[in-house]
Amino acid sequence: MNRTHAAAIRLVGFDADDTLWRSQDYFDQAQLDFERIVGAYVDLHDAGVQQHLYEVEKRNIALFGYGVKGMVLSMIEAAVEITGERISAADLHRIVGLGKDLLRHPVELLPGIPEAVRAIAGEYDVVLITKGDLFHQEAKVKQCGLADLFRRIEIVSEKDTATYARLFDEFGLSAEQFVMIGNSLRSDIAPVLALGGWGIHMPYHVTWAHENEAEIAADAPRLRRVDGAAALPEAVRELARAAIA
Incomplete structure (x- = not known):
């Protein structure tokens, strides 16, 4: 296949999750339902639920x-x-039951994602890298x-520098030849940039606090930010041009 900027x-x-399809919305609703259950026993604000x-x-x-199972066990505790x-x-x-409902939710792709993934896959090899419960993620x-x-x-199980470095070795390429697209600064962007790769941050309207725990300069030269899926193909091409330069 003829692939542009392949060098x-x-x-x-x-x-x-929250890059290809909706996820955090469902978790947030489950947390609200959890608070209603616990609220029958304590004052939610005073207890810092x-x-x-x-x-x-x-x-x-x-x-x-x-993933869902870890969340539910933590909710019970x-x-x-x-x-x-x-x-x-x-x-x-x-x-x-809140966990079972989460596991049953149908997959809802985000607007423009099918077109964006197909466009990028027409120019580059693409991989999906996600974390969470194995059965649930496989089903989605x-x-x-x-x-x-x-x-x-x-x-x-985790998306950190060690995981990405292992994957790069398995893929047979260097970090400089890789672009990661995702909504999480902590899991999708920071580790890849730290290894010398490239990142495209596409924020979702809600993100679990844990996934925002990352410090990345707003003007990081290997990072681009987009507001939606329609901008992804051109953002990848822009990074490819920067990589060549």
């Missing part, structure tokens, strides 16, 4: 990983702590209708 950029990576849940989730990432072990078995069961990839466009689909 510089050889591979383009896409994040999945949102912050407490976030702290429990953060400390459990190393044990449970990312937080609910027991916040209520002083007064929460009923029935309400714990309701929290489990199957439902999205774009799986055949990706050279490889990688579902990883």
Whole structure:
């Protein structure tokens, strides 16, 4: 296949959740439902329920990983702590139900994403790199209708410099030949830039606080920011020109 700028950029990576399809909206709704359950036992503001849940989730990432199942286990733990072990078995069961509802949500692609992915895949090899629960992510990839466009689909436990460095080695290319597209500064952009790669940040209207914990200069030369999927193909071409220069 004739691929433009192949000597510089050889591979383009896409994040999945909140880059290709909606995700955080559903998690935010589940958190609101969780707060309503716990609110029957404590004053939400006085108990600092949102912050407490976030702290429990953060400390459990190393044990449970990312995704719905880890969130639900953290919700159960937080609910027991916040209520002083007064929460009923029935309400714990309701929290489990929140997780089941999350796992059943259909995939909803973001506006312009099918066209953008196909356009980029027509010029470059593309891969999907996402993290989260293996079964859930596999199910969403199957439902999205774009799986055949990706050279490889990688579902990883963490997206950090070590993970990306391993993937670059497996892909047989250097970081300088790779562009990553995603909504998360922490997972999609910062590690790739740190290794010498290129990033395109496409913010989603809501992002989990954990994914915003990254310090990146607004004028980072290897980074571009776009407001939506329609701008992605040209942003990749712009970075490809910069890589050659």
